[in-house]
Amino acid sequence: MVQIPNPSSAPEPSAPRSAPTSADVARLAGVSRATVSYVLNNAGAVRISEPTRRRVHDAARELGYVPHAAARSLRAGHSRTVLMPAPSFPAGPLYSGFLSELQWALGRLDYTVVQYGSVGLHGDEAARAWAELRPVAVLVPGRGPGPRGVEILKRSGARAVVTLGPEAVKGAHALLMDHAVVGHRAVRHLVERGRRRIGVVMPAEDGLEFFSAPRLAGARDAVRGTDATVTELPLAHEERAAARLADRWDSLGLDAVFAYNDEYAMLLMRALQDAGVRVPGDTALIGADDLMLGRLLRPRLSTVHLELPSGRDLAALVDRAVHDPGAAPERREVLGATVVHRESS
């Protein structure tokens, strides 16, 4: 469908039916349009008496008038919108909880958080699509925009671009989440338990290589200087794929597996048990994410517990950055990881 722009129309939005305007509110309340704008946009810098304030609010309610966020941001030159592109990876429960807390914390600071489903957009193209919404800040989980994308966002008025991922991008604040630490902790634990031939599950699903590649790098790092070895185990999250892997288990000669996360660990544990491989007797197994299902498995699943930054801290960082857009980009390593040793390893 096409939009037919009408450059000659007034800035006041026209809507189908008779949408009430701020002029209607001003008329009913017996005040100027500027006063309506001051009151409804919470402009604290202008003193307006409480009775006037109340009259404006009553009139707006009676008419069903709602201020227009876009018009307000055009006047103010910026918005209170924090844009979060939807992550390109499947969000697990841990990450979903983190996002909810972050949205809540930004809401408390009076930002409006919108999530943007940027399906099929990449790199600068995605940055341009985000810039069209003129957000005051952009929070990018996963693979961030390149330096040119950051520049596009900043030139269009974003005061802060914050990436949450493995790499820092020029011009953007970076909350570095290096998943190498997860693989390192898991495999060091297996080595300390006396295991030497260690498999590392690499999910076949798209979008996860972003986490699995650094986890593998951390695993390799953990065996450096020991006589232990690391073997990659590509695995799709499907029963049949797990059964096929379990069927050739003996030929692999492994005595331990870091299964990428708890969901792959559950899948693999079931397949190994069905194939007669004893866990942890023949093969020790450890997952990651510390999901509840791990405690429900028998043997209970060992796992790596991840610590994400608190949503409140991250919201405070965004707010600081918005107030001081010229400050040097912050870089912080924020991912913590500790092993939870249960029965499977």
Next chain:
Amino acid sequence: MVQIPNPSSAPEPSAPRSAPTSADVARLAGVSRATVSYVLNNAGAVRISEPTRRRVHDAARELGYVPHAAARSLRAGHSRTVLMPAPSFPAGPLYSGFLSELQWALGRLDYTVVQYGSVGLHGDEAARAWAELRPVAVLVPGRGPGPRGVEILKRSGARAVVTLGPEAVKGAHALLMDHAVVGHRAVRHLVERGRRRIGVVMPAEDGLEFFSAPRLAGARDAVRGTDATVTELPLAHEERAAARLADRWDSLGLDAVFAYNDEYAMLLMRALQDAGVRVPGDTALIGADDLMLGRLLRPRLSTVHLELPSGRDLAALVDRAVHDPGAAPERREVLGATVVHRESS
């Protein structure tokens, strides 16, 4: 923080630093501002030669100019934004998959989908917050706005309000998802398998009563006219709560359970097995959602497979409604449910 509106400023957005404007693009391309607007906003109604089009795009790219979605929607009188308030219930994998498909399908129809985290907003207040973004359509999962909220949204320019939930709201299109069918199918299956004293798990977690209450109603409906009975089993999704329930299992005298969904079923199956209750010998068990984990349990979990409407169909409905805002609200029953019989029942 406060915003200081500046009603005297020009409609062209001012941004920190020297943000390029459409006037800069027009100057560099040697065309009028109206032409820049026609080209960058894809106004198909106006014929513009291909070389001019290319000149405008090149100039915009060179200057890093991005059109302002808000300014465009102010001019056009409406936006291409479809607003989806974030659901108030924890979204499971089934629902997340449905949302992704929907966002993809709306994107293909050239809508921009934004998800809005309306934490702590309820009823009309939420509707007003959504209206500030002037969406062309609003898609509300779960408990929708009331009739007054729908009116607020429509008066502010929304051409379609669509609810996805158990009840229709006056003025809005309704995709009715009556979860009674889920409980009905599950419990009818248990009755057909010869079970008579049937427990129905009621999650203690907030936000789920929305699904659990109709599922219970469906369960009660399924035993009507039989000698079977239904007993409510409140349960939090925690190991200890499940263990306590399993400890008093014998005193309940149940021979079957519909466990709300597969995740509660996994929790309860583990607790029952640990307490020496045989599944399905002593107690038959069925979940819902058809998650993969059900196939990984031993015995394999029986479940109710849900069929949600396709994201593509729903996107088409939104598009139709936007084109014909005066049409009578559509009401469609969209939730399908079939039993997948495995080993636990």
